Amino acid sequence: MAEVRLSGVNKFYGGAQALHSVSLDIADGEFAVFVGPSGCGKSTLLRSIAGLEEISGGTVHIGDRDVTRIAPSDRDVAMVFQSYALYPHMTVRENMDFGMKVNNFPPDDRKRRIAEAARILQLEPYLDRKPGQLSGGQRQRVAIGRAIVKEPKVFLFDEPLSNLDAKLRVQMRVELEALHRDLKATMIYVTHDQVEAMTMADKIVVLNAGKIEQVGPPMELYNRPATEFVAGFIGAPAMNFLGVQVQGGQAMVEGVALGAAPDSSVKLGIRPEHVALRPAGQGQLQATVTICETLGGDAYLYVRLAGGETLVVRAEGDTALDHGAVVGLDFPPARLHHFAADGRTLASGGVPR
Template sequence: MAGIKINGLNKFYGDTQALFDVSLDIADGEFVVFVGPSGCGKSTLLRCLAGLEGVDSGSIEIGGRDVTKAEPVDRDLAMVFQSYALYPHMSVRANMEFGMKVNGLPAKERETRIAEAARILQLGEYLDRKPSQLSGGQRQRVAIGRAIVKDPKVFLFDEPLSNLDAKLRVQMRVELEGLHKQLAATMIYVTHDQVEAMTMADKIVVLNGGRVEQVGTPMELYHTPNSRFVAEFIGSPAMNVFSPKAGLTDLALNPATAFVGCRPEHFELVAPGQGHADATVTVKEQLGGESLLYLGLAGGTNVVARVDGDDATDVGQSIGLRIPPKRLHQFDSSGHALH
């Protein structure tokens, strides 16, 4: 068992509080992503889990064992950092073997673990190369391999794909998802990239200002955000959130509604005067299979609609926008969702 239970975690740096009463349950074998903007506390929370940062109050359990005050080496974790942190003078094999040597693992066991990690990560032909002879994606796989050979209960990933180009990031996302399925291990992954979070996670933890804003599956967060913050953070392009005073008519709204929201793909384009608002197309981005229409509403409000790539709507055209009732999101003045 490698489930994780975090209870009431608080963390201060001097007078500045970085984490506020964080409580989470992570099931054995789950792939959980901590996501949020820079400074939200996601890396701090990960480092507290790893034992690289102490906590001021609260507790951490891994596999039913309280590790709140345990040293990192005693938590049975393996961490993969944003920087690959490989020894440049060592071969791939030696980099993967180093930690096992230090811990006194027998040579035969070390060899077996390296061979298995190399098989999983397709590194067999690179074992005798130095890091300088590898691509960025290969170096990241070596860093992951170094974690695999530890045979930990939990893998921790701190923005491991940030140094890769866009194409490699997509490839490595797929590889990490496959790795999770092969190892069936508990994995916690930190990123500021909500696309990574949506595509990889079994469960997403959205952090905001050191607090847990919402926890749920990717689609739960996408379809039922419990705050304006989550609504605008999850999804690309983000949910349109705007005042109902922006020329909206005939919408049944909660009296407490200060803002309404609609995902770009949920707008229905109709003839002017036939929807809940009229809009003018200011920019059209054609992306192949889909197009994004940037639209101006009354009072200077701008929204985005996602349409089929063959849609003929063009810049300068006036259209009507309809929001299907089941696709309408409402938020009060504090940003909390109204259901």
């Protein structure tokens, strides 16, 4: 396997710039996930690594090779796409064999690779079936198997689970994590689903408008987001944000001091699970329940403050509050995040940056 290094990668489509001087190191054997909203450049960056997009500037290294101007077929990478892209008239075995056959791999080597991939992906009972006879999850495993038989240095995944239903997505996430553990391969995975990013990644790369906002382990991004954008994107439900005024070193919301704040703070953030629910008349602020969503183990309360700002509060699953009920809210200072006017994080969890 191999590390991937990007230096100053730019990509223009005519006068529009899709990637802005992206520099990034992905270690050998690491599972890196590119995440961000639609149009942020994550798929363009992945395709640039694969060689399917010709970059406008910068360099791409895989291992010790500069592959910037090398053809995709010579980069020693394998890509799994959102669509399965299987040949419908071929069996599973023939789909996995096709690329090797075209490239004149020895027959015995082809058989060995197909057998190993089928074993890893539990496809042995389906080798003689055609794609139309398989479920969506099985077809996706065949697409992954077609990548495995190449024995590449780097695996690239472009939103491979987006066509699956919710249950299959969870199952395939687990299978991909196990695959990474078994192969010890360098994997780069693109998704717009931050839950996939949090559960699968060794390293998350958050992209926004063609630029990297933050890179790091999942819980580092969750607990210490570098920007308001990262704080709002990572986590489900999203972080709550409230406008603040700083008086005497205290963050003031609706005339109530919620804790120490940097002088330049203009916005306060707190995650739904960190807001403490209190009975009406107690707590730092009072709020009115607008919606109560019960999800079994958890309940999510959508509440409105007197000034009109709304928050989401995570509560115990058996919490049942009607529309219009009044509750109290506490904001533990150690759980507060503060942001400057330009979106930079000033403090996370009570710790200045």
